[in-house]
Amino acid sequence: MGLPIPAILEIGRSINFHPVRGAPEIIDGLINLRGKVVTIINTGLAFEAEKVKSTDESRVYILKNNTELREVADADFDIETSPDNIGIHVDRIADVISVENEDLQTVPANINHPFYKHVVRRGEEFIIILEPQKMLNLNEHQELLS
Amino acid sequence: MDKDNEIFQNFLIEMGERLQDLEEGLDELDQSYHPDIINKLFRAVHTIKGGGGFFGLTQIAELTHEFEDLLMKVREGELPFSKNMLPVFFSACDSLRDMHEAGDQGASLDISKLCSSLKGLQGGEELSEFPTQTPKDASQPTPVEAEMNQELETETQPIQEAAPKPILDTAQQDTKPTKALKATPASKKATKDSAQSKNETIRVKVDLLNKLMELTGEIVLGRNQLLRQFSRMGNKSTLHEMAHMISDLQQLVLQTRMQPIGSTFTKFNRIVRDLSKQLDKPIRLNIKGEDTELDRSIIESLSDPLTHLIRNCADHGLEPPDERLANGKDREGSIWLEAKHEGGQVAISVRDNGRGIDAEKVKAKSLANQVITQAEADSMGEKEAAKLIFHPGLSTADAVTSLSGRGVGMDVVKSTLEKLGGAIDLETKLNEGTHIIIHLPTTLTIMSSLIIRIEGDRFAVPHSELKEVILVRPEDELQIEQIRGQEVYRLRGSLIPILTLAEISGVDKPEDIESISTSNTENEECLFLVLHSGTNQFGLRIDSIDHTEEIVVKPLAQILSKFSYYAGSSILGDSDVAMVLSANGICQSRKLHNHDLESHKESQQSLAESQLIDIQEKQDLLVFKYASDEQMAIPLSLVFKVEQIDINTIQSIADNKFINLEGKNTLLLFLDAHLELKPLPENLKTYYIIVPKIKDFNVGIVASTIEESVHTRLNLDSPPISQQAILGITTIREQITYVIDLFTLAEQVSPERFKTSREICNPDKDRLLVVEDTPFFRDLEKTYFESVGFRVSVANNGQEAIQMLKEKPNYFNIVVSDIVMPVMDGYELVKLIKSDDKLSHIPVVALTSFSEEEHREKALAAGFDDYAIKTNKETILHSVNAFLDED
Structure with a gap:
């Protein structure tokens, strides 16, 4: 799966989560990012897979918030994240690829997931491009909050 | 008009801001027309008009009035906007600016011409000439020009289109004896300078201040981290x-955002005056504590809720003059608006002396709107019922205006205040008025907080919400107790709920640290915080206290915002993240209401059951043993303290044994001398000494062991063998237990002091009614009074009492009543008695276990003739006799 790089503020190791008592399981907790408190979402649970565990390879992608995003607005890239800084916990960094806009294909209708935005073909593989805004707005996906 | 007055200065600053809006708006209007711009202009002019009118600045008021009328017509579409209007607008605006800057606020300026131009435009007249553009009449300069000319001469500013003109005409000299009339350039300039130095301020963008604040917060965090890292250095x-300087810096930055609330308060003078006219009710607004400072953002958001509350007071709370006169009140209604600091918070109170809220009607309406169920309604106290007006379900206009008027949008008021971290509370009394109290934090950003640990996690609790920290040791007489599985604690006479984080968050503690805390209170120390939100109090079980720290509260991400029991998160000195708990949020999420906590819980039980149980008050008993197998109990409320003593420290004088307790020689009382009991076992090394809380009864009752203190409903049976000092027997933990009558015991020990003479009673007036729900005290009081010759009748609660009184209105000579009772409490009883013509002559004495003075005042205010403490027999008899001897 892929995320547009402009949406990412930085990538850090997945350590020192501070759990939030009472919060749904999909929220790993809060971390202190140089004085900013960032909420971390466990992506595994968002895709009905297993929870991402903290390992040597696992990382948190800290996403820019909407204000930061607008400051570096890229004219041909229209993305939104959320009003707050939110991080997503991922298994590992796979690769950095560059994709031409025309290569982005819409998600086939039989693959139905609110977070998927585009599909890109890379050789034999398909890479799913996620939509950060949908993903971060967990309040719209009550089923994930339980 | 006192021009040094702070409020006035505030108005000047505000007017300056509005003028800037006005100027900006006019510039926009010059570019292109848009209704929004007219709106903006209208608002600005309207605000200036309000202030001008308030401070009696007639010139400003007059000009803005005309200006406003014209704008209104344009806004309403009565008059099409035309570019022709612009020059007049501009000159009006400039005129206002000049008045604003003038030392006398333009009192000496002639604005008649400008006003008439404005008026002319209103009539749709195409103005062919504008004062600024074609000044034809040289001897009658327009004010704008006059001012401009002054400026030209004093400050040599180039002003276009302004031909040199004589400085101010002298025609007004006699009307205005201020310095402006002799406005020579020099004096004019001097006034300006002094006006400026008085409020030497610059306007800074709030955004900048916020960033500064944020940055300071980070610096504070950094300091905390540094201090921790270098804590071991020499x-x-x-x-x-540096740390100190940072503290100072933080204080100052906080102050930049602090503003006196006065500016918000004073505008209510006008609002109330307007309302008074509109509603045709004379209203007096009393304002206090204008200089109480609050964070700017709080003050800004406070204006609307307060306006709403004040409007409610004036509109619905206060009665029309005739009704007030008929009720024996002043013709003029009063509203009190007060702000004051209160324990790290600011308390704002809005009070009126109007008709109050009829709790029953609110209840009925809530029932009809299905906001509450019948069972809830029945168990609901008056206070809680009145608070239903904050419920969104009651906020439709017709729902409440037809009742007592309150509630329109009260839920909005409440939620606005809660967003600010505040709490709102209400007290109301029918026909006496309503009192709304708002508690607010002074600032939202940096808070001094206590860092605590619960089950391994750290949490921050702001000091402003923290009342006290209580450690309950196993040997303490007051323990955390259980009511229907819920933990409660008796804190100075009031029961407060004790919550755990697991209850609040709905998540059980992580399994791996389960051993750290258990709910077993008997063998372990138990630590809890007493938190408060408004007048609600509750305890929060914690494991330990770390330290105190200044924290910067960061708002939670949106996805977490529904967890209202967190106020936010914060980064601690060791760069760890901690959640900040919010007492307010906890109260809301746990639906805690003060006073009504128990009834609320019981409302979940079946109604019949709860009524049955409610009829008896629970009693705390201290259970101990004298000899090995005989269990005794004393009401905990009568126990002063319990001490363990070494048998070797006992000193004997003649037959009496004494012990020195904290410097007081205390007589030891061996119960076997007064009751038929087995003697104490001889092999004891230590005794327990129970010191009763009875005046002049300075003894220690000896016990071999202290068993426990129980919180139980006391079912007393009369003792099988008549023993005087025993009140009755009951079963505690499946053991027969004697409940000791300490007063009789005291009489037996020192008869001369405690035997009250039986002759003090007037034989004609000996019929006394005891109203008391607790069987224990009922019997005790009955014994008291019978022992001095009264004929005593008893009632279980106010309802029973009032029935008995009504059946035989001339029978009873005096009523002695408890205050806190189920079904009908003492306050209500006394109200009924005093409002009944046949009964009002009967003196009613309140008898209660509270000893605080405030209760006394409340009791006396409610109509009780006197007030006495249950545990003090002498004062009871004294106050009862005082009434009977009177006539």
Whole structure:
């Protein structure tokens, strides 16, 4: 799966989560990012897979918030994240690829997931491009909050 | 008009701001027309008009009035906007600016011409000439020009289109004896300078202040981290010096955002005056504590809720003059608006002396709107019922205006205040008025907080919400107790709920640290915080206290915002993240209401059951043993303290044994001398001494062991063998237990002091009614009074009492009543008695276990003739006799 790089503020190791008592399981907790408190979402649970565990390879992608995003607005890239800084916990960094806009294909209708935005073909593989805004707005996906 | 007055200065600043809006708006209007711009202009002019009118600045008021009328017509579409209007607008605006800057606020300016131009435009007249553009009449300069000319001469500003004109005409000299009339350039300039130095301020963008604040927050965090990192270093003087400076910096930055609330308050003078006219009710607004400072953002958001509350007071709370006169009140209604600091928070109170809220009607309406169920309604106290007006379900206009008027949008008021971290509370009394109290934090950003640990996690609790920290040791007489599985604690006479984080968050503690805390209170120390939100109090079980720290509260991400029991998160000195708990949020999420907590819980039970149980008050008993197998109990409320003593410290004088307790020689009382009991076992090394809380009864009752203190409903049976000092027997933990009558015991020990003479009673007036729900006290009081010759009748609660009184209105000579009772409490009883013509002559004495003075005042205010403490027999008899001897 892929995320547009402009949406990412930085990538850090997945350590020192501070759990939030009472919060749904999909929220790993809060971390202190140089004085900013960032909420971390466990992506595994968002895709009905297993929870991402903290390992040597696992990382948190800290996403820019909407204000930061607008400051570096890229004219041909229209993305939104959320009003707050939110991080997503991922298994590992796979690769950095560059994709031409025309290569982005819409998600086939039989693959139905609110977070998927585009599909890109890379050789034999398909890479799913996620939509950060949908993903971060967990309040719209009550089923994930339980 | 006192021009040094702070409020006035505030108005000047505000007017300056509005003028800027006005100027900006006009510039926009010059570019292109848009209704929004007219709106903006209208608002600006309207605000200035309000202030001008308030401070009696007639010139400003007059000009803005005309200006406003014209704008209104344009806004309403009565008059099409035309570019022709612009020059007049501009000159009006400039005129206002000049008045604003003039030392006398333009009192000496002639604005008649400008006003008439404005008026002319209103009539749709195409103005062919504008004062600024074609000044034809040289001897009658327009004010704008006059001002401009002054400026030209004093400050040599180039002003276009302004031909040199004589400075101010002299025609007004006699009307205005201020310095402006002799406005020579020099004096004019001097006034300006002094006006400026008085409020030497610059306007800074709030955004900038916010960033500054944020940054300071980070610096504070950094300081905390540094202090921690270098805590083991030897010489830290530089670091400490810096730390202090950072504290100062933080204080100052906080102050930049602080504003006196006065500016918000004073505008209510006008609002109330307007309302008074509109509603045709004379209203007096009393304002206090204008200089109480609050964070700017709080003050800004406070204006609307307060306006709403004041409007409610004036509109619905206060009665029309005739009704007030008929009720024996002043013709003029009063509203009190007060702000004051209260324990780290600011309390704002809005009070009126109007008709109050009829709780029953609110209840009925809530029932009809299905906001509450019948069972809830029945168990609901008056206070809680009145608070239903804050419920969104009751906020439709017709729902409440037809009742007592309150509630329109009260839920909005409440939620606005809660967003600010505040709490709102209400007290109301029918026909006496309503009192709304708002508690607010002074600032939202940096808070001094206590860092605590619960089950391994750290949490921050702001000091402003923290009342006290209580440690309950196993040997303490007051323990955390259980009511229907819910933990409660008796804190100075009031029961407060004790919550755990697991209850609040709905998540059980992580399994791996389960051993750290258990709910077993008997063998372990138990630590809890008493938190408060408004007048609600509750305890929060914690494991330990870490330290105190200044924290910067960061708002939670949106996805977490529904967890209202967190106020936010914060980064601690060791760069760890901690959640900040919010007492307010906890109260809301746990639906805690003060006073009504127990009834609320019981409302979940079946109604019949709860009524049955409610009829008896629970009683705390201290259970102990004298000899090995005989269990005794004393009401805990009568126990002063319990001590363990070494048998060797006992000293004997003649037959009496004494012990020195905290410097007081205390007589030891061996119960076997007064009751038929087995003697104490001889092999004891230590005794327990129970010191009763009875005046002049300075003894220690000896016990071999203290068993426990129980919180139980006391079912007393009369003792099988008549023993005087025993009140009755009951079963505690499946053991027969004697409940000791301490008063009789005291009489037996020192008869001369405690035997009250039986002759003090007037034989004609000996019929006394005891109203008391607790069987224990009922019997005790009955014994008291019978022992001095009264004929005593008893009632279980106010309802029973009032029935008995009504059946035989001339029978009873005096009523002695408890205050806190189920079904009908003492306050209500006394109200009924005093409002009944046949009964009002009967003196009613309140008898209660509270000893605080405030209760006394409340009781006396409610109509009780006197007030006595249950545990003090002498004062009871004294106050009862005082009434009977009177006539």
